[in-house]
Amino acid sequence: MKIDLERIEKLAVLRLDESEKESIAKDLEEIISYFENLKEVDTTGVEPMVYGEKIELVLREDVVKDGLTIKDLERLRELFGDGYFKVKRIIGE
Amino acid sequence: MEITELGIAEVVSKIKSKELKAKEVVESYLKNIDKLDKDIQAFLSVSSDYAVKKAEEIDESDNKVGKLLGVPIAIKDNISVKDFELTAGSKILKGYIAPYDATVTEKIKNEGAIIIGKTNLDEFAMGSSTENSAFFKTKNPVNLEYVPGGSSGGSAASVRAKEALVALGSDTGGSVRQPASFCGVVGLKPTYGRVSRYGLVAFGSSLDVIGPIGRSVADVARLLSVISGFDPHDSTTANVPTGNFEEYLTGDIKGKRIGVIKEIRDFSIQEEISDAFSSALKVFENNGVEIVEISLPHLKYALSVYYLIAPSEASANLARYDGIRYGFEGSGENLRDFYEDSRTKGFGKEVKRRILIGTFALSEGYYDEYYLKASKVRRLIFEEFKKAFDDCDAILTPTTPTTAFKFGAKATPLEMYLSDVFTIPVNLAYLPAVSVPFGYDKTGLPIGLQVIGKWFSEGELLNFAYVLEEESNV
Numbered sequence: 001m002k003i004d005l006e007r008i009e010k011l012a013v014l015r016l017d018e019s020e021k022e023s024i025a026k027d028l029e030e031i032i033s034y035f036e037n038l039k040e041v042d043t044t045g046v047e048p049m050v051y052g053e054k055i056e057l058v059l060r061e062d063v064v065k066d067g068l069t070i071k072d073l074e075r076l077r078e079l080f081g082d083g084y085f086k087v088k089r090i091i092g093e
Numbered sequence: 094m095e096i097t098e099l100g101i102a103e104v105v106s107k108i109k110s111k112e113l114k115a116k117e118v119v120e121s122y123l124k125n126i127d128k129l130d131k132d133i134q135a136f137l138s139v140s141s142d143y144a145v146k147k148a149e150e151i152d153e154s155d156n157k158v159g160k161l162l163g164v165p166i167a168i169k170d171n172i173s174v175k176d177f178e179l180t181a182g183s184k185i186l187k188g189y190i191a192p193y194d195a196t197v198t199e200k201i202k203n204e205g206a207i208i209i210g211k212t213n214l215d216e217f218a219m220g221s222s223t224e225n226s227a228f229f230k231t232k233n234p235v236n237l238e239y240v241p242g243g244s245s246g247g248s249a250a251s252v253r254a255k256e257a258l259v260a261l262g263s264d265t266g267g268s269v270r271q272p273a274s275f276c277g278v279v280g281l282k283p284t285y286g287r288v289s290r291y292g293l294v295a296f297g298s299s300l301d302v303i304g305p306i307g308r309s310v311a312d313v314a315r316l317l318s319v320i321s322g323f324d325p326h327d328s329t330t331a332n333v334p335t336g337n338f339e340e341y342l343t344g345d346i347k348g349k350r351i352g353v354i355k356e357i358r359d360f361s362i363q364e365e366i367s368d369a370f371s372s373a374l375k376v377f378e379n380n381g382v383e384i385v386e387i388s389l390p391h392l393k394y395a396l397s398v399y400y401l402i403a404p405s406e407a408s409a410n411l412a413r414y415d416g417i418r419y420g421f422e423g424s425g426e427n428l429r430d431f432y433e434d435s436r437t438k439g440f441g442k443e444v445k446r447r448i449l450i451g452t453f454a455l456s457e458g459y460y461d462e463y464y465l466k467a468s469k470v471r472r473l474i475f476e477e478f479k480k481a482f483d484d485c486d487a488i489l490t491p492t493t494p495t496t497a498f499k500f501g502a503k504a505t506p507l508e509m510y511l512s513d514v515f516t517i518p519v520n521l522a523y524l525p526a527v528s529v530p531f532g533y534d535k536t537g538l539p540i541g542l543q544v545i546g547k548w549f550s551e552g553e554l555l556n557f558a559y560v561l562e563e564e565s566n567v
Contacts, residue, residue, distance in 0.1 A: 003453060012408060012452040013415075014445055015433045024446055027506050031450060034507060035397045038466050041473070048468030049475055051299055051329060052285060052523045058332075060325040072192040087417050088424065088431065 001032055096121040097255040101164055101312045102339075104258065105205075108151065108163040115148035115163030118258075119207055122165040126210070126256045134231050135241075135251040137170050138178060139210040147207045159205025160319055166201060167257035169248045170211040171218055172303065173292035174198050177208075181294045182216040182226040182244075185439030186420045195292020196327065197261060197303050197320045204319050209257050212247025216441045217411065218268055218296045220244050221512045222503070225443045230500060233276060235539060239497040242272030245306065249276040252306050259307040259316050265297045266399055267492075267516025269304040270528035274492035274541025277530045279313045279558065280306045282516075284549050285523035286331035288317075289324035295410040297403040298329075300520040310529065310559045314338040317551060333549050341552030342559045347381035351557070352485030355388045360514060363495045365534040370491055373531055373542050376564045377489070377557075387481040387488065391473045395518040398474065400510060401454045401467035402521070407444075408451030414439060446506060471521050478522045482547050487557050490515045492528040492541035515543060525551050529558040531565050 005025050009015060016024055070083055096118055099107070107113035123141055130136055144165065151163050168174060171181040173191035175198070180186050194202065202208075215225035223231045223246030231246045233239040234254035241250040245262025249272035252260050262269040264282040273280025282304045290301055305316035318339065323332040353374070362370075374384055416422040416435025423434030440448070454463040481488065493512055503509040519526045526545040533539055542561060546554030 005449075008449050008453050008456065011456055012448050013412075013429070013432050013436055014440075014448065015437045016445065017437075020442065020445075024442070024449065027446055028449060028453070030505065030507055031400065031510075032453070035401060035463065035467075038394055038397050038401075038463075038470055041391065041394060041466075041470050043466060043469035043473070046469040046472055048465055049472035050468060053475075058325075058328040068192050085417065088422070 001029060003028055003032060097125060097258075100309050101161065101258060101315045104164055105160065105162045109157045115151040115207070116145060118163050119144045119148040119165050119209065122209055122255070122257060125254065129234070129254050130256060132232060132237060133234050133250050133254050133256070134229050135212055135247040135254065135256055136167070136210040137180060137182075137213050137228060137247070140177065140208055144207050144209045151205060159203070160315060161201055162205035164206045165209040165258050166206045167210055167212045167248055167251040167260040168198070168208055169214055169245050169260070169262045171214060171263055171294040172198060172261060174208055174211070177211060179211070179294070180228070181218070182214040182228065183440065183444070184227045184421055185414045185435070188420045191292075193292065196289035196324045198292060200320050212245070212251055212260065214247055215244035216444050217294065217407070218244040218263055218265055219407070219443050219447055221267070221271055221509050222498070223247060223272070224500065225441060227441050233497050235277060235497070236537065239499055239538065240275065242275030242497060244268040244272075245280075246272045248306050249273050249278055249280065252276070252278045252308055259305060259312050261320070262304055262306050263293055264302050264304050264520065265300045265403060266520050267513040269306060270492050270516050270526060270541070270543060271513060273306055273528045274530075275497040275539065277539030277541070278306055278308055279310055279527065279529050279562070280304060281313050281317060281527045281551070281555070282519060282525060283317060283321060283551055284331075284525040285520075286329055287321050287525065287549065287551065289322070289327040289330050291324055291326035297406040298410060299406060300403055302520075310555055310562050311339055311342060313527070314342060314555050331549070336552075338552050338555055341556045343556060344560055344563060346377070346557060346560055349487070350383045350385050350485040351377050352385055352387040352481055352488040354392065354488060354490060355386050356390065356392050357490060359393065360494060362491055363534065366491045366494070366496070366540050369531045369540045370489070370542060373489060373561055376561060380560055385485050387484055389474070389477045389481060389518070391470060391477055392518055394470050395474055395521055396510060396514055398467045398470050398521055399517045400450065401463050402471065404447040404451035405454045405464050406451070408448045408455065411444070411448055443506070474518060475522045478524060486547070487554060488545040490543045490545065492516065492543040496534045496536070496538035496540060519545055524548060525554055527554055527558045529561050531561055
């Protein structure tokens with residue numbers, strides 16, 4: 001099966017370079033062709049399964065607790081400073 | 094007897110009785126790391142100073158309590174440990190320091206465990222050989238020319254090499270059991286919901302589970318007792334009794350029924366593994382177990398189902414890595430270019446491949462045919478397991494179709510995916526399963542067998558593994 005790699009790259013917010021593009025396109029086609037065997041399974045009336053059998057709504061007490069401090073956050077990222085995340089200046093949009 | 098030969102129960106009791114110092118235990122393991130890890134490369138980071146300091150605190154304290162008191166433990170580097178760097182094996186997180194403890198980390202710390210280091214993994218736990226780590230390849234301690242398996246390859250290798258007493262890994266499609274099998278150690282994938290995922294880097298949220306790895310079933314049982322339980326921070330954890338799983342290890346399995354999957358004959362399996370499988374069935378029979386044949390006709394679709402569902406969930410979970418909030422950042426003329434550049438340069442090839450598969454499976458025009466279809470077949474697999482467990486108490490399979498392979502041996506991604514064919518169905522059905530070492534092939538590589546149990550039957554499950562362990566030690 002042929003897949004529109006450019007469309008998928010755009011949706012996934014990825015941009016493959018030319019050398020990667022060819023080999024990944026080949027891999028994806030091979031993998032997606034492998035999935036074709038699912039078509040022979042009759043799933044009429046079958047509910048999709050996501051989170052196990054029992055789905056219970058779990059509630060917890062709304063307790064006020066300490067969150068992360070600025071000090072904790074500072075170590076998350078080198079470019080944190082003055083209480084803000086510093087990001088590069090983005091030109092355009 | 095060498096200190097590193099002792100199991101958890103002995104180490105803890107000797108530290109409590111002051112027969113042994115926690116510092117001696119930690120230093121014995123650190124010595125092994127020093128000696129061996131330049132070749133094995135199981136660790137991304139070793140926390141020697143932290144570990145020695147923690148051990149000294151235990152030795153100085155009069156209050157010697159905790160189920161894991163002084164136990165050196167290795168943690169897969171996709172599990173948060175406060176103030177430790179967390180990379181998930183990816184460049185995109187490089188430099189990220191976890192600001193909080195995962196629930197499992199908090200639980201093991203509360204029981205006195207000492208974190209000795211963070212172990213290598215396939216990037217974002219996507220892989221079966223640890224070859225996909227963005228940093229380096231971990232070697233199999235049994236034979237350095239072979240892969241340790243993956244994605245928890247560093248954790249399994251560290252335990253096998255006695256660089257840690259026990260370790261934590263995570264299992265989305267076999268990532269605890271397959272490396273445990275390749276390295277000849279015990280690895281457990283608990284029931285989905287048994288162990289909290291809070292603080293685990295998300296990959297496939299309906300499949301991910303944190304699991305223990307050890308050199309004995311008893312060590313794995315002890316570690317599971319500590320990490321399991323309901324957690325308000327993870328609403329998918331189950332509010333079921335946990336208790337002490339070591340109490341189940343009686344060796345008495347008389348009158349139980351073990352299921353053998355009829356369709357397993359359709360898979361190609363290395364001869365020595367088939368032989369080990371047959372002798373394990375004999376062992377069970379000799380222990381008064383009835384062998385019953387069960388049928389899982391949809392088993393052959395498990396790999397397709399998994400490689401649609403896991404990448405779909407991953408493509409959503411990994412959307413957060415945009416170059417702004419974590420580690421690596423790219424460059425670009427506008428915001429979209431910046432995001433694209435960060436993700437393109439920050440992620441490795443296998444991660445990109447899986448994000449693209451998942452994005453495809455969820456995209457308009459393909460969603461019904463791929464993601465939704467897979468979720469429906471997942472239910473059929475689940476229902477078949479449920480029916481099978483009417484006739485048996487546990488199911489025996491090989492953990493993997495072959496023993497460990499050499500570096501670079503898997504030429505295509507699909508070939509690599511096929512090495513998880515027996516472990517994947519277990520995650521799809523939310524079941525618990527354990528891989529236990531059972532002999533070696535003629536190259537000297539460990540063989541692992543997998544026992545799959547009913548939901549939340551880890552105690553009983555580990556008792557089956559315990560019987561196999563006792564027998565293979567003879």
